[in-house]
Amino acid sequence: SPISMWRVLRVACCLVPVNCAWTGLLGLTFDSNSPVEAKSLACPSGFITGIRVKYGRTRQEDRDLYDFKLKCQNRWTSWSGLFFKSEVEDKTWECPSKMYVTGMEVKRGRREWGDKDTYDFKLQCSGVWQTFLGMKFGGEQEHASSECPSGEGSSGLKVFRGFVDWGDKDLYEFDLHCKSIAQNLASIRGLPDLKMLGLPRNTLLWDGEQLGSWLDALGLGQLAPFFMFHNVNGGTVFLLTEDHLRELGFSLVGDRLYFIELLTQLYDDIVQWSASLGVQLATHPVPPLRQLGLSLQPTSWTVKDVCKVLKAVGLGEYMELFVEHRVQGDVLFNLTEENLKEMGIEKVGDRLLIADIVQTLYEQVTGWQQQQVTKPQLLQLSGA
Template sequence: RQVVRQAKGMRMLTCMLLSSRLVQADWTGVLGLNFDSDETVEQRTMQCPSGFITGLQVKHGRDHRTDVDMYDFKLKCGSRWSAWSGMTFKDFQEEKVFECPMKMHVTGLSVKRGRREFGDVDTYDFKLQCSGVWQDYMGLGVQSERQQGSKECPAGTMAWAWKSYRGFVKRGDIDNYEFELNCKSAADAQQAIRKMPSLRELGLAHNVFMWSVDDVVTWLNALGLGEHGPAFVANKLQGDVVFMLLESHLQDMGMYKIGDRLYFMEELTQLHDSTKAWSKALNVQLTSIRTLPDVRRLGLPVQAVSWSVKEVGVWVRELGLPGWVDRFREHRIQGDTMFSLNEQSLQEMGVAAIGDRLYIVDCLQSLYEELTAWKKKQEAVRTQAQPTRMLAGGASTGASSAREDAGSSNKVLQKLLSQGYTMADILSVMKSRPDVAAQLGFGSTGGR
């Protein structure tokens, strides 16, 4: 009778499968688990409206009064979860979720079935194959494993639809489930495979240098690497330093899987290129939310190599990094050594956050370039300030009138200002060059 009943159940299931194939010919077929039913087989079909299946959520319920075990299912399609399939369900017991890593797609399904005769308990657990790699079972409680079945999508295809069947045998209160996947060619939705996230859809600015740490984590989640978000937060990685990351940094933060690191670096490169292209197309300056401190406003000497340990600490504090000032003081970092600092030496000093180390190194480079440019500008002012070169008509003669002298000095001043020199630059030169001061109409009293 058991064999006849099972054959009857399989015939019912086979008829349902054949009818479904008239509509869609790419179903894998059921997994091969024992299946029979005294009642009408319950069937549910779920399809991803676009893209492919990337995750599975399963909940298990049990009616202890009737010894009936029930399961219901939910699919993740791309980055969005579907609704529950609507299989008969009540008396929730447990729930498990599994998502393919790195936005991979489901290419196979394996199910193991358990049966405990005492209490008529029927339990199932599920395992996904993601992009050809079998993952671990979800961890649903399976008692006394009896059977296992699996199916894989044909080569070059991925699952985009799911069918579940439920049968019930009254004698023994046996709850039977079967499953199959529908697979289609990956080429049909090639654009959906690990493409770079849309910044507009994520609500992120095109100028990545303006991103906060939370913005970087939002982008990381969109890549399917959200598990590493806490490490990015702890290391204070915001938009103005994220492009400085190396693969070694990712490994230091716990991204141990080589595939994850390579994927992240590839996406980061594409993000950098698209940011530069956006800036060039709109002629927009890529500025950061953090700016380099103005050393003159802080009252610091322009010659940074002369800074004391205290003055270096003032500059570090103005970077928005007061927590590391003591580290600089403890290691006696002065102006004549701070430009030799690199990320490794900062790490040895105890600057733990990767983002802070990268930011300090970047700011030191920017400060060096800024001060070097300022020095060159000062030298240019001194060169331009030669009496025979500053006056358009040559040096004034003793026979020139006071009006002519004033006109010549005004021309000199206007010429310097038109070349981009500020009054502060000109006054700085005048202090060390009395002859220039005289040419500009300033006497020994300092007044004009």
């Protein structure tokens, strides 16, 4: 009966230590007159950053089978191990860079003709709801969601599957595991205390020397000169990838992976801190176009107009390269970091700065940034 099934699920959810913060079942319709399948997936460290879902349909038995795997930081777990066959589709969603899962929404569909049960899934990444995966879906019946408390991220997922013979119903329920960002920070080796180092809490404001102090505290001080040479500072350090780190002198795999993990934790910390202050983070705001005498439609800009923006953000030394390579407004938004490198911009930090400003400009002119934030509310490189 439904009551006995809820008891089974409650018992299954309690078979974890008390300090494990499971958010509770989503509340989707669930029943089974056969043994409930229950599987758990968990990240050994850090938070979930993506999900992969595969769907199988057995026509003879009218079974609708789903299985799941999680992305933890940069690595995928194995499949959960739910019974599965006859794959129909496989979908993946990953959170944007440096973001992690903080919630999940599931919608359930049912078509009585053919006894078909379908589900689709949506993640919340660092407080921002994404779109549904786009699984095959029809006959929506209900949807339910769960979110981690403020200051926490999801590090695990439980999946329950029940089957009802009458109508060949495959029913699923889910439970998210959340843990605090502070707890995760404490688990990372050697994370230095910014206050003890005399560094600003707003890491976006760090200059090259302050970033060097942080590197030194990590035991990576020998690499600080490379960061200085490449103009990498607090505003661009979070844009670094493993390929960039190779350019910056990280020859050891362990050091690169260690540094990327610490960057993720540092980013989590500043996001949590800014949220507690009620302010919005920003790195490289676009200079006021009207004051520069520029059109608000960058695709109409000449090379000279593009150079005005470069000069306004302190990158005037590259104006000749943009003129030489005829980079004007109609190609500006197609410009990649690889293009910048080909043009002769060798410094990693400068390439990242240009790419970030172009992206910010694109979001601004296409109306993706709807919320207007006044200057005192905005944490950025040019302010405290």
